[in-house]
């Protein structure tokens with residue numbers, strides 16, 4: 071593709087806990103991809119989360135939200151700090167995440183779940199069940215229980231009561247369902263819509279809309295599953311899924327469950343995208359699915375691969391650089407095949423011959439080295455072939 075005349079304008083949100091560590095590794099990999107493929111980045115760093123409460127007294131300032139909006143994409147680590155865990159606290163880091171999703175209009179969260187062949191032994195699920203697992207979970211991100219009003223605790227003469235509201239408009243359901251159909255068309259053409267239509271009115275409208283939309287995508291096979299049954303099948307027969315589309319709460323739970331298949335929360339990336347287009351693609355926010363992992367923060371042991379793979383998704387969805395995205399994904403696989411393992415990846419198996427236990431930054435360096443090695447192999451292969459085009463710069 072034609073390379074951009076100016077650097078991509080990225081906002082980086084390291085956040086709390088292991089966020090700054092994994093983001094540092096992810097940035098080095100993106101910079102290396104830029105050098106190899108001929109593009110650059112202008113980074114603006116903002117404080118959001120517990121670090122923002124410490125600095126400004128609020129989890130996110132309005133001006134920082136504006137900076138995120140005025141960018142080509144947002145690269146996000148993780149937020150959350152145990153010192154703000156008190157459920158009675160008025161300000162909490164996680165409020166910023168919900169505000170960012172709503173404020174940027176990030177209506178769809180895409181979570182690919184694949185299992186690297188060399189990591190099959192790291193999952194508690196039997197290896198034979200992991201063969202062929204390759205699914206994409208599409209989670210609605212700005213509606214449902216996480217945003218419905220009222221959401222409050224009430225004190226009544228009979229005691230305390232609480233209410234949360236699960237509300238969806240027809241348009242909110244339709245746009246995420248259509249996106250899921252389109253994504254299924256580019257994959258194995260199978261869509262599983264997950265709901266609780268035997269109990270919830272919102273799920274019955276969800277199911278009705280999926281049935282209405284499917285006429286526009288005759289090449290896609292559709293099935294409906296109840297969320298409880300789907301949770302079982304995800305572990306019993308995970309390879310049957312291609313694209314899963316579901317509402318906010320069900321998607322949150324099912325995608326964390328699916329991470330068990332990949333061997334560690336530290337392996338799974340995500341993209342949250344909105345309808346707004348930038349010069350290069352859809353505006354979006356890219357982050358690992360894990361949280362700030364305070365139990366391991368500051369020790370250089372966190373797995374940076376989910377963050378690095380989120381960077382690859384950013385190149386593909388927001389920056390129009392699919393070849394660089396693929397190169398990073400290949401480099402992650404190559405680093406794992408070469409034996410590099412962060413501690414989470416050997417927790418189930420123990421150290422094996424040929425494996426090298428490394429920390430966060432050394433794992434990122436291994437990915438950079440694999441990326442550069444992959445590029446020089448391509449250049450070598452290209453110059454060896456008469457008249458062949460050099461694939462990378």
Ligand SMILES: NC(=O)c1ccc[n+]([C@@H]2O[C@H](COP(=O)([O-])OP(=O)(O)OC[C@H]3O[C@@H](n4cnc5c(N)ncnc54)[C@H](O)[C@@H]3O)[C@@H](O)[C@H]2O)c1
Nearest residue numbers: 148149150151335336360361362363364365366372373414
């Ligand atoms: N998007 C986000 O920023 C996000 C998402 C989930 C949770 N959180 C917040 O994170 C904090 C901690 O939450 P939690 O403990 O429930 O979830 P978590 O994902 O932070 O950690 C769960 C477990 O997985 C491990 N883990 C997570 N990421 C890892 C990595 N990259 N490498 C190795 N091990 C990893 C942790 O050490 C921990 O044992 C809370 O404040 C929570 O609200 C934030």
